[in-house]
Amino acid sequence: MEPATTRNEKILGAGQILLAALLWSSAGLVIRGVSCDMFWLLVIRSGAACLVLAPGLGALRGRRFGLNAFLAALLYALFMVAFAVSTRVVGAAQAVGGQYTAPLFVYLALAVQRKLRVRLSGVLPMALIAAGCAVALVGGGLTPLTLLPLASGVLFPLYSAFLRRAGDVPAGAVMCVGNLLCVLISLPFTWGAALPRLSDAGLVALAGVLVNGFGYTVYARGTRRVDALAGVMLCLAEPVLNPVWVWLFLGEAPGGTALASLLLILAGGVLDAAFAALRTRRRA
Numbered sequence: 631m632e633p634a635t636t637r638n639e640k641i642l643g644a645g646q647i648l649l650a651a652l653l654w655s656s657a658g659l660v661i662r663g664v665s666c667d668m669f670w671l672l673v674i675r676s677g678a679a680c681l682v683l684a685p686g687l688g689a690l691r692g693r694r695f696g697l698n699a700f701l702a703a704l705l706y707a708l709f710m711v712a713f714a715v716s717t718r719v720v721g722a723a724q725a726v727g728g729q730y731t732a733p734l735f736v737y738l739a740l741a742v743q744r745k746l747r748v749r750l751s752g753v754l755p756m757a758l759i760a761a762g763c764a765v766a767l768v769g770g771g772l773t774p775l776t777l778l779p780l781a782s783g784v785l786f787p788l789y790s791a792f793l794r795r796a797g798d799v800p801a802g803a804v805m806c807v808g809n810l811l812c813v814l815i816s817l818p819f820t821w822g823a824a825l826p827r828l829s830d831a832g833l834v835a836l837a838g839v840l841v842n843g844f845g846y847t848v849y850a851r852g853t854r855r856v857d858a859l860a861g862v863m864l865c866l867a868e869p870v871l872n873p874v875w876v877w878l879f880l881g882e883a884p885g886g887t888a889l890a891s892l893l894l895i896l897a898g899g900v901l902d903a904a905f906a907a908l909r910t911r912r913r914a
Contacts, residue, residue: 643855728779
């Protein structure tokens with residue numbers, strides 16, 4: 631039987647990741663009506679988050695910001711940039727589809743390393759998620775560029791893995807550096823792009839504080855309390871909630887392809903949770 635302390639830590643971690651997914655999903659509402667170049671959006675969002683998180687660097691208190699923490703910050707920045715590039719080149723729907731291949735890459739890596747047993751109860755949810763991602767990726771047509779969004783699906787679990795290896799380095803410090811790197815990487819790509827209006831920049835900065843600042847910091851804390859696969863599976867709440875908020879508050883219903891992708895990913899997540907609950911009950 632699992633110790634109560636460990637179980638409570640996992641519950642807390644799961645709650646933190648779900649809160650982060652809730653914040654990530656709400657960002658679409660904030661920037662939906664904003665007219666802003668994608669890379670200016672990255673610079674403003676990450677810049678605002680970096681300023682808010684800067685006091686977190688003081689929490690290091692002499693502790694070394696080691697290689698694992700730096701790699702986590704760098705991979706976070708590359709993930710954000712990869713998602714922006716995918717959105718610009720192939721479209722938002724395909725970019726999101728690529729992002730949510732993350733559980734598939736984690737499951738495959740764990741299986742190859744023999745850190746989990748390949749069972750039907752694990753394969754079925756992954757098959758449904760893979761189908762949902764495939765629908766999103768090829769919905770706008772199949773070209774060689776369709777594979778570009780898969781970079782996000784690889785970078786996100788790598789970022790999460792190095793976060794767990796960063797040990798006692800405060801999550802706020804890692805995310806502050808990550809957002810700073812994101813600004814530095816994105817800024818050259820804004821060359822020639824029109825500056826956003828002040829009102830639009832303000833909304834984007836607000837999204838940066840909520841999503842890049844608070845949201846990813848909460849996720850960074852939560853992912854250290856759960857295993858790798860559970861962490862990325864909980865993140866699937868975001869693609870489910872995002873169109874819900876848009877529909878409820880803006881009245882925009884998802885299209886047929888987006889809805890099919892959403893339902894397949896949701897079915898995979900629900901099925902995985904159901905199998906996990908059954909395994910927990912058997913061990914109790």
